[in-house]
């Protein structure tokens with residue numbers, strides 16, 4: 001019998017690219033599978049070492065097929081091929097458009113090689129048409145939580161947000177496994193222009209029309225929600241997470257992940273962490289793409305400083321084009337925290353998995369991107385949630401209200417997203433909220449101790465999920481069995 005051929009076509013944005021390559025590597029650990037990752041040369045380079053190790057040391061059948069972006073047509077600069085480094089909104093748009101230019105080459109590849117399925121990111125809704133044309137089943141890779149999938153379905157079906165009088169009036173999301181409340185202010189589609197909303201609707205439609213959904217999630221991390229998606233919403237779901245645990249087992253993997261700086265930088269960061277007490281450091285990061293204004297930078301800086309607790313702050317922003325440009329930090333702030341050794345500011349890409357897994361990290365102040373959320377759950381570190389946009393407010397509800405593993409910093413409003421002028425409106429969270437949240441999560445309060453215990457239990461379950469016999473490991477096998485059965489229809 002021939003091997004099951006699976007093509008992975010990741011979207012080339014930070015929070016999309018990394019988990020999908022991790023998922024591809026996990027699927028390739030199945031002995032009957034041959035995985036091909038279809039991407040561009042610069043993106044392949046990021047993962048080259050890890051994939052070579054998978055092939056040569058672990059014997060996995062995995063490789064790349066490279067496609068070139070049409071730079072001229074889409075006005076893409078020579079060195080830009082993903083959004084891992086902070087880009088202007090305009091450049092991000094160009095990256096996105098240039099991926100659309102890969103329709104024909106992708107179709108050609110599918111027709112020539114006829115894989116057993118194409119796994120493509122949910123945001124690439126157009127790949128469903130391409131796969132249908134070639135007669136290949138498409139699996140939508142969902143980089144977001146299954147919980148957010150259930151919340152979106154509930155909002156679509158029952159429209160509870162239409163029965164409240166104001167944007168900040170809480171309403172119950174009916175039919176979910178837990179009592180979860182939302183406000184219109186936190187819902188992305190109430191805070192976006194109609195073009196953005198219809199873009200998301202297209203994505204949703206293609207996701208629902210796909211052969212299956214693949215998620216970076218594990219059954220026990222979102223208890224009740226996988227069953228809800230399968231039995232109430234009625235989708236075929238393969239949950240393979242936490243994918244960062246399934247393939248990034250070595251320190252080298254963690255260090256190399258994404259747009260890593262250098263091993264020297266990593267050593268410096270780990271050395272700094274080692275100089276602090278156990279569980280004492282708050283790690284602050286807003287992912288790879290979030291956009292914060294200077295005013296917000298000042299509030300974060302002063303809030304962290306006055307908390308008195310040690311911190312690592314990944315201080316980048318879309319607007320933060322030049323890290324050395326004056327004005328991003330309050331006067332004297334950088335010198336003060338350096339002299340006192342209270343804080344470490346990382347102005348580029350941080351080795352997030354290395355940091356989160358360090359025993360001296362005591363909390364993660366995060367924008368609740370799903371990857372950061374699941375990575376923090378795996379590390380057993382409690383959260384300070386600071387959602388900004390898209391699905392992040394839904395993830396906050398999962399973390400704070402359902403799993404009870406963290407506290408909110410108190411941002412109540414989703415960023416307004418525009419499709420046409422690249423402008424977004426973000427609410428500024430004040431320094432006192434930052435200070436209060438840091439002091440509270442690092443305190444010995446009884447309720448915080450319960451959160452810490454909860455997150456540690458989940459971390460143990462997360463690790464088990466990807467081990468032999470775990471729910472995610474079993475889902476890899478279920479996927480392969482299903483694709484084999486499709487090769488030989490009865």
Ligand code: UDP
Nearest residue numbers: 014015287288289349350352369370371372
């Ligand atoms: N990440 C990282 N270093 C950084 C910024 C991000 O390693 O400096 C990784 C992080 O570990 C996560 C991903 O990039 O895997 C960000 O995904 P997430 O869903 O949290 O947020 P997004 O960037 O999509 O908003």
